[in-house]
Amino acid sequence: MKKIIKFLFIFFVFGSFVNIDASEKNHHSNKYKLGNIEIEGVYTFITPPTAKVAAGYMKIENEARKADTLLSVTNVSFAEKVEIHEMIMENQVMKMRPLLDGLNIASDEEVYLKPSGFHIMFIGLKEPIVKGKMYKGTLNFKNAGSITVNFKAVDRGYHPDKDHHKHH
Amino acid sequence: MLSKKILLRRILPALFITSIVLTVIAFFTLQKSSHNLDRVDVNFSLETVNGDQFNQDKFLKKPSIIFFGFTHCPDVCPSSLQLLSNLIQDLGDDASKINFYFVTADPDRDTKKILKEYLGYFDKKIIGITGDKAELNKLYGALNIYIKRIDLDNNNYTIDHTASFIILNNNAEIIGTMIHEGFSKLLVIDNFGKIQFPKEEVKKNIIRLLQL
Numbered sequence A: 001m002k003k004i005i006k007f008l009f010i011f012f013v014f015g016s017f018v019n020i021d022a023s024e025k026n027h028h029s030n031k032y033k034l035g036n037i038e039i040e041g042v043y044t045f046i047t048p049p050t051a052k053v054a055a056g057y058m059k060i061e062n063e064a065r066k067a068d069t070l071l072s073v074t075n076v077s078f079a080e081k082v083e084i085h086e087m088i089m090e091n092q093v094m095k096m097r098p099l100l101d102g103l104n105i106a107s108d109e110e111v112y113l114k115p116s117g118f119h120i121m122f123i124g125l126k127e128p129i130v131k132g133k134m135y136k137g138t139l140n141f142k143n144a145g146s147i148t149v150n151f152k153a154v155d156r157g158y159h160p161d162k163d164h165h166k167h168h
Numbered sequence B: 001m002l003s004k005k006i007l008l009r010r011i012l013p014a015l016f017i018t019s020i021v022l023t024v025i026a027f028f029t030l031q032k033s034s035h036n037l038d039r040v041d042v043n044f045s046l047e048t049v050n051g052d053q054f055n056q057d058k059f060l061k062k063p064s065i066i067f068f069g070f071t072h073c074p075d076v077c078p079s080s081l082q083l084l085s086n087l088i089q090d091l092g093d094d095a096s097k098i099n100f101y102f103v104t105a106d107p108d109r110d111t112k113k114i115l116k117e118y119l120g121y122f123d124k125k126i127i128g129i130t131g132d133k134a135e136l137n138k139l140y141g142a143l144n145i146y147i148k149r150i151d152l153d154n155n156n157y158t159i160d161h162t163a164s165f166i167i168l169n170n171n172a173e174i175i176g177t178m179i180h181e182g183f184s185k186l187l188v189i190d191n192f193g194k195i196q197f198p199k200e201e202v203k204k205n206i207i208r209l210l211q212l
């Protein structure tokens, strides 16, 4: 009997470790590969309760010999409409415009979608963006095809580089 | 040739006195230049999201820090409100000596109710202002704020707007601005001499600028 209990105990403890390991892995794998396109640091900021819009950010790297274009973002259940936008600061005036032909990523280039620059604009939020939650969306590229990514909801002031202390 | 003695006894003291005189002159010149500051001298009548009166007299009791934005703005506006909330926290007790305002650039969509709920998410000292377009336009003009509606597809629109904070002293004069630097930091610019204060010391510089 004791042996069985011991076995069960070890089995149980080991099993729970395996489980923790699996969930940890999921949590940190904010990196995606789609052919020659690499996507990293996908996030969105938490929003005030009445906010009707949010913005999504990431880094897109194109290792292909040809340029590619992010044409659209679809399969977003938490917003009515999704657009690809650019933001320009001119003499302290903020200007935001949709990129109707998509976002171009030249060959061997990396493009950052980041605050005050390019962003995925979520319009008509159906629910506020809550910290820690993941928000799904499918990125559609002209050449590379489509991939579904998770936007990690983070506090304002978050910077993806701080996650892995790269530039210190 | 000048001997070392003469240098020490005559020239150095002379230089010393000259530098003091120049410092005093510079000080008074700087003080005087406050008369050249832009002043809010327009009459407008608005209300805060709580229904309190808001007019030009509100700029006379306390200094003010004002930001213009709208709730349909994805990152500049909420980030600015977050930075302002952080500054208010940093200021501690001194924060009560300043009025903080968020004025909508989009009165069509930002009703009192929507703006109030939105601001409830940030520091409670930030007072929301919305209301009549004509009255708001007077305020934008008085503070040199650029606001332009840009129509997009599907009846949607966005608003180009000045994204710097306006700092008024308690005489309704534009004494400085705060601008964004990389979205995580603010830079204070003094309108007396266009001095850019170091970003690490926004709190100290606000206290110095407003002489709190």
Ligand SMILES: [Cu+2]
Residues within 6 Å of the ligand: A055, A085, A086, A096, A119, A120, A121, B074
């Ligand atoms: Cu946008």
